[in-house]
Amino acid sequence: MLELVDLSHTYGSYRAIDRVNLKVAQGEVVCIVGPSGCGKSTLLRSIAGLIKPTGGTVLLDGKPVDGSPENLAVVFQDYSRSLYPWMSALANVGLPLRRRGLDRKRRDAAAMAALEQVGLAGAAAKFPWEMSGGMQQRVSIARALAYQPKLLLMDEPFGSVDAQTREELEDLTLRVCAHHGMTILLITHDVDESVYVGDRVVVLSKAPGTVVGDLTVQLPGPRDQIHTRELDAFVRLRAEVGRLVRGMTPHRNGVETR
Amino acid sequence: MPKVNGASLLRGLIGTAGLLVVLEAAGRLGAWDTERLPLVSTVLLRAGELLTDPEFLVSARSSLTTWALALLVTIAIAVPAGLLLGMVKPAEVAVRPLIEFLRPIPSVALIPLVILLYSETTHMRITVAVYAALWPVLINTIYGVRDVDPLAKETLRSFGFGPGSVAYRVVLPGAAPFIATGIRLAASVAIVLVVTSELIAGGIEGIGVYITIAQSGNRLDLMIGATILVGLFGILVNALLVAGENRLFRWHRARAGAAT
């Protein structure tokens, strides 16, 4: 459903990403991992139409993207700059639905349902500044869920919360997104997280970022923070991705590389 | 405010010229009765002529003197008072309610009273202007003193300098950028109040008086021309003071910039 063809972007004379090619199928959860500053955010912002890439194309359902595409939601890392502090959680989640032509009652009901899914039914009336970072990021996720996008982009969504919350949010994302059948592109610099969350892990090189690895994650059973991370397959994959991120040549020790 | 550079200056010029041309054309095409409200060109011409008109210049000089004296008196009162209140916290706490009661009183409301008190119109005008111009200097000075690095004060004190010395060597220079801002605001406020008191209380000289006289002759061209000159004078004074601040207090801006 999403296809990047030779996507490149230069800021002035600084090349941030260089001919990135990528195909994402409907319903896939793809993690993009790469070192800090390799252009991950640039990539995501190009897809979201927040910047106009200087080269290449972004195709959504076969159509080139121009401006911000419909049916696309983003969860930003910096929730404090993405949730509006002058609105309650409910209003924040419901606001994008105005575009969907729903009346107030329907909007509130949909927003409430989304907040319930992220476990914040009781905090609907709270304002962002009354919530912890983890709660705020849940609201961001709820906002994306209520919007029911076909494609959900997440830019280091769990980068600003503590480790425990992070694990909770990872599981929450996997659970609710499986439920909605959404396609997800999640960006992270955390190798461990990319393998845990993704059906596929795409590795970007150091700047200028370009795809250096694309691995399918095949792990048995539903994922679990403790058990999954103990699996041999998980450990091997993680090592593999780790090497790619550090720019080493990959060992082909049984890991399937596309 | 937009940053000033070549391109923005040019755009500003285009915008200004465009507006003047449109107004002039509208006037000439009969958008209003130019017998009553003169053309832009007439007004601008008159403003230029006023600069060499002896009658106006006498008034302008009078207003200018009043303004300068008012500003001096303001500084002489407000800076020491601000230093004192800024350095002696209990004094500031005690006086704060008085300041808060006095500040909202519109200075112009004092004019009818002050007229009765002074036989000399200049004194009356100065009093009115000072009452209004006092506050920005006072408040900024207090604020500036607060902002002075306590460590620097402590250092001097530990070397046995008395409070007067500390005030002069550390507090005054440290607070100077804030005081300068206060004085710049006061300068603008004082211009307005000098001409306002001339307008309300009358007298023999002063731009406000000049405008009143022009009014009695229905000379809108002269009234608007004089008003334009006062406005330009305000811009000039402000620009000069800003330039002075930038020169004198580069260190302060560097520090403020580093802090953010």
Place this chain on the structure above:
Amino acid sequence: MRRATSGVLRFWIVPVTLVLWELLTRMTESPFFPPPSRIVGQFYDMWLSGPVSQLLLTDSALDTFGPSLGRLLAGWTIAGVLGIALGVALGRIRGLAEYTDPVLQFLRALPPPLLVPIFFVLFKIGTPTQLAVIVFGVIWPVLVNTTDGVRAVDKGFLETARVFQFSRYDILRRVILPSAMPKIFAGLRLSLSLALILMVVSELVGSNSGIGYSLLYAQQSYDYAGVWAHIVLLGVLGLLFNALFLVAEGRVLSWHANARRNV
């Protein structure tokens, strides 16, 4: 309780000043400086000895305050609406600010009181003139602050709005304006105190009603306590408006104060 008493104690200087002032003025017996008790008495007689049905205000108070406050509030409201609208335009429409900057700087530098006689010649004495002066004089803080506030909207807020495809109206109404609101309110507050000043000016220079006119009348009848009472009245009105405004601001901007405290 403790805080309340310390709050009251903070104001000890006010009664002390009043007592000293009373003593001094009684000793000097200058006609220009009547004792505060006389001023308060005059204040009461003129304006506060009315029937309960009028909140104790006398007919004279209603006749005097009504036109003044009406003009003040009307002028301030018009200036607020215009200032916000123009400020949004200047802040959001690229280039507009650059083209208009010199003209706006110039207009802002004109002392509004000087416009009173000009408007008088154009429109004659009356409410339109006074409104025009107030609007012209107090629009600038709102305009400048709105422009600044609207420009300073966090990029993250706008990007979120773009991603979720907010309509232009929603971006303005639900993102840009609320985000700029703290600055806009600061401007509105400054404008309100300026509006009081310009109301007095416009009534002093030429008017046949309102507080300024009444003040002039007291002066011309050598009623010194009356003159002082008017000055006190204007100070009280200034304080009152400011306090009311702060209450309103606290309600509308509670998110702002709290959001800052929690960061």
